[in-house]
Amino acid sequence: MSQNNRGAAQVSLMWVIALAIIMLLSAGFGYIQNGQFTKSEGLLATAKSNLETEKAALAVERNARADDAVKFGFTGTGGSSVSPEAIQAWTNEFVTRFALDSNAITKLEDLSGPVFAKYDEAIGQRDGLQSELNQVRNDLVAKTSSNSTAMSGKDSTIASLRAELDDTKNSKDQEIVNLERQRDSLRDQLRDRDTTVTQLRAVNDQQTRDSASVLANLQQRNDIISGRLNEVSRRAETADGSILAVNGELGAAWVDLGYNDRLTVGMQFDVRNASSNALKGRLQIVSVDADRAEARILSQVDPYDPVRANDLVLNAVYDPNRKPVAALLGNGFGKYNANDIRSMLARVGVEVRENVTSETDYLLLGTPFFDEETGDVIGWDSQDGYKAATSLSVEVLPMRDWTQWLGL
Numbered sequence: 001m002s003q004n005n006r007g008a009a010q011v012s013l014m015w016v017i018a019l020a021i022i023m024l025l026s027a028g029f030g031y032i033q034n035g036q037f038t039k040s041e042g043l044l045a046t047a048k049s050n051l052e053t054e055k056a057a058l059a060v061e062r063n064a065r066a067d068d069a070v071k072f073g074f075t076g077t078g079g080s081s082v083s084p085e086a087i088q089a090w091t092n093e094f095v096t097r098f099a100l101d102s103n104a105i106t107k108l109e110d111l112s113g114p115v116f117a118k119y120d121e122a123i124g125q126r127d128g129l130q131s132e133l134n135q136v137r138n139d140l141v142a143k144t145s146s147n148s149t150a151m152s153g154k155d156s157t158i159a160s161l162r163a164e165l166d167d168t169k170n171s172k173d174q175e176i177v178n179l180e181r182q183r184d185s186l187r188d189q190l191r192d193r194d195t196t197v198t199q200l201r202a203v204n205d206q207q208t209r210d211s212a213s214v215l216a217n218l219q220q221r222n223d224i225i226s227g228r229l230n231e232v233s234r235r236a237e238t239a240d241g242s243i244l245a246v247n248g249e250l251g252a253a254w255v256d257l258g259y260n261d262r263l264t265v266g267m268q269f270d271v272r273n274a275s276s277n278a279l280k281g282r283l284q285i286v287s288v289d290a291d292r293a294e295a296r297i298l299s300q301v302d303p304y305d306p307v308r309a310n311d312l313v314l315n316a317v318y319d320p321n322r323k324p325v326a327a328l329l330g331n332g333f334g335k336y337n338a339n340d341i342r343s344m345l346a347r348v349g350v351e352v353r354e355n356v357t358s359e360t361d362y363l364l365l366g367t368p369f370f371d372e373e374t375g376d377v378i379g380w381d382s383q384d385g386y387k388a389a390t391s392l393s394v395e396v397l398p399m400r401d402w403t404q405w406l407g408l
Helices: 003-033 037-072 084-098 109-235 338-347 384-391 399-406
Strands: 241-247 252-255 268-272 279-288 293-300 312-314 325-329 351-353 362-365 395-397
Touching (some): 084 109, 252 279, 384 395
Parallel strands (some): 362 395
Antiparallel strands (some): 268 279, 268 312, 279 293
């Protein structure tokens, strides 16, 4: 029940009670007037009883109204009944707050429709805003997730790029180290090459000087040999001597040359006819006296034209007017020493000198040298005398050849 209906009901009830009392009183006076006092008393007692009943009902109604006022809230100063002023103030507040038309509001029920409409509109706006908020939240979550994914990918990319940068940096650092090492190596190579070039230049200069010296020696040697060859070519067709006698059975012949003519054992001579200069044979000296020598006939061209007395003997390199020059090289000479060999060579007209020069004709080899630690034979080409003889084109004779000059 609304508050207005309850108030109207209470007012009506009060009027009914009042009218009932007035009627009872009127009836009582009537009964009195009509002499029905007893009946009036009875009616009065009934009326009193009814009045008490109505009072009790009114008390109950007041209590209910007080409870409704407490529940409804619009109470007056006493707090036991609804206050119309409080209701009007509340109504005005609703009209103002919800922007309602005050002329259209005549009772409390008129507030519910517009207020509910405003409420529904507010709820709709709230739901729309909530939906938009949810959408914004979902978008934010999606963007946050996307950003997280992007940040994760970016972090991964950054980490990868940093790793690649570190690798590239390390690689470049290593390349720089390698390049510096190559640079230092090239510098060392350049210094070594400069040193090598300097050394080669020094060697080249020394070789140039040595070559000039060797060339000078060779030129001198060539001049000497050329002179000798010229002399030999002039003497090639000139007889050196003649045959004094021949013993065909012994294959021996005697010539008119001896050690006074620097003839030595082992020398060989061609034999030619004194008239026609035809070659008849060849012989070799086997023993030498002062002015004659014995020779062994090595070969004869024509057995019907044998070697005879008065045939001529010729040797292209034999020079009775020049003593040949020799040098000795060796660790020994068999059972003879170097002084013995010098004396023997001097007797057959060979001059022995200490060193090999451009005037040396022969280098006479003896017993080879041996390494004292290993016992190995040391090659002749490591000896200075042999090197000089080779460079000066001096004839090198092993021991088995030149000892024949001495008849050994």
